[in-house]
Amino acid sequence: MYQFEKFDKRLLGEQIEDELLNFIRQEQLEVGQKIPNEFELAEKFGVGRSTIREAVKGLVTKGILEVKRGSGTFVAATQSVEDDPLRLSKLKDKYKLALELFDVRLLLEPEIASLAAEYATQEELEQLKRLCDETEQLYLEGKNHIPKDIEFHTCIARCSKNRVVETLIPVINTAVMTFANLTHRTLMQETIETHRAVVNAILDHDPVGAKCAMVMHLTYNRQALIRRDKEHKKAEMKNKSDDLSCR
Amino acid sequence: MYQFEKFDKRLLGEQIEDELLNFIRQEQLEVGQKIPNEFELAEKFGVGRSTIREAVKGLVTKGILEVKRGSGTFVAATQSVEDDPLRLSKLKDKYKLALELFDVRLLLEPEIASLAAEYATQEELEQLKRLCDETEQLYLEGKNHIPKDIEFHTCIARCSKNRVVETLIPVINTAVMTFANLTHRTLMQETIETHRAVVNAILDHDPVGAKCAMVMHLTYNRQALIRRDKEHKKAEMKNKSDDLSCR
Numbered sequence: 001m002y003q004f005e006k007f008d009k010r011l012l013g014e015q016i017e018d019e020l021l022n023f024i025r026q027e028q029l030e031v032g033q034k035i036p037n038e039f040e041l042a043e044k045f046g047v048g049r050s051t052i053r054e055a056v057k058g059l060v061t062k063g064i065l066e067v068k069r070g071s072g073t074f075v076a077a078t079q080s081v082e083d084d085p086l087r088l089s090k091l092k093d094k095y096k097l098a099l100e101l102f103d104v105r106l107l108l109e110p111e112i113a114s115l116a117a118e119y120a121t122q123e124e125l126e127q128l129k130r131l132c133d134e135t136e137q138l139y140l141e142g143k144n145h146i147p148k149d150i151e152f153h154t155c156i157a158r159c160s161k162n163r164v165v166e167t168l169i170p171v172i173n174t175a176v177m178t179f180a181n182l183t184h185r186t187l188m189q190e191t192i193e194t195h196r197a198v199v200n201a202i203l204d205h206d207p208v209g210a211k212c213a214m215v216m217h218l219t220y221n222r223q224a225l226i227r228r229d230k231e232h233k234k235a236e237m238k239n240k241s242d243d244l245s246c247r
Numbered sequence: 248m249y250q251f252e253k254f255d256k257r258l259l260g261e262q263i264e265d266e267l268l269n270f271i272r273q274e275q276l277e278v279g280q281k282i283p284n285e286f287e288l289a290e291k292f293g294v295g296r297s298t299i300r301e302a303v304k305g306l307v308t309k310g311i312l313e314v315k316r317g318s319g320t321f322v323a324a325t326q327s328v329e330d331d332p333l334r335l336s337k338l339k340d341k342y343k344l345a346l347e348l349f350d351v352r353l354l355l356e357p358e359i360a361s362l363a364a365e366y367a368t369q370e371e372l373e374q375l376k377r378l379c380d381e382t383e384q385l386y387l388e389g390k391n392h393i394p395k396d397i398e399f400h401t402c403i404a405r406c407s408k409n410r411v412v413e414t415l416i417p418v419i420n421t422a423v424m425t426f427a428n429l430t431h432r433t434l435m436q437e438t439i440e441t442h443r444a445v446v447n448a449i450l451d452h453d454p455v456g457a458k459c460a461m462v463m464h465l466t467y468n469r470q471a472l473i474r475r476d477k478e479h480k481k482a483e484m485k486n487k488s489d490d491l492s493c494r
Binding site: 081091108111163165168171 | 328332333334335338344347348350351354355358409410411412414415418
């Protein structure tokens, strides 16, 4: 009976751990930010403080949270080691990080697409086409396409048949998410069209076509990021000058 | 007094942990291989079984060892998560892995060398030159140059000023080590010369020169790997036919 209770308690702790991680992501808490204290979290999730302590302990082990004695519990990373083995989510200045990620993606992903055009199996080609269709469908319905987008890029990397490339998939995923968060998940028509162009070239077993289409895809997104940053800085400048003229 | 003893014990456990890791590497134990049992290890390192248990526990936490109840303790990886965050050392067929690593290095490192030629500081340039000299010196003296070689490639990656590239340094290091183990740490004259060419181009702030010299450096090493594998296969074939003719 005691064992059974213990088992239940563990399950509850894990469940709250997941909810706490979702909370950190939804509130877009950044690395270094403090999370609410035990009392507040216990009330928020409707569980006891011991369960909260267990959930926090779990997230500390996973490198997501960090307890600083006497000052509270802080966000140490926003993704687990498994999802982000290189701890990219710890890096500050998300805009700069997104550009650095584009630099690296531009080195890797065009060549990966080219390898995919050479080595993808029939089954993989069908999966790739399906993922491209599904991402497009979600876009047309105005729904969140990010998980499918990540599946799409992951599938291309798997098709490369290079195991080192496969281990780099989390880097690509982190890049897709960082970009999506900065651009507020708006997807451009160009993204859809270049996704399609990459897939068509891979289906045609055209390595050069796949490579070039991937360069285009990444370049459109990189341009959108730079545009977004310029608008952001302009808005900030305007706010500042409005503040000055109000004085 | 009790605390003090506990402290000492912890230190001894950690020390044995390091020695056990060195033993695994020196014996070139591979992933999946069984390590000697507690009794044997206790005798080997001249410590009690409880210390061995502590060291094993430490290496299990680091993902190096894996305990299978009733059958023993096995190698799960040959590098710690910190040194090998993508768990590349877990991949089987080291020759295939070395080639896959070259594919990825050829995508990344020429461009990294090019960025280094653009962004390296004066201090970094001096460090780079020193590391190149030291690697060459070790080669001429017939000593182990691998740690310096790794420092050399790490320094170039740092000069790129791209933080994502910096997180990829362990991939390059694993590649250098995998290659070195397969070629029995023999260093070619071409390796030394192309190291020098990369450094000279970076010192001259010549991005194209640095990129091309790095392509040459990687290509010489890749060719040496393929040559070595062909010799290895030829020797195997010969052994087989000798066996047959003896029958």
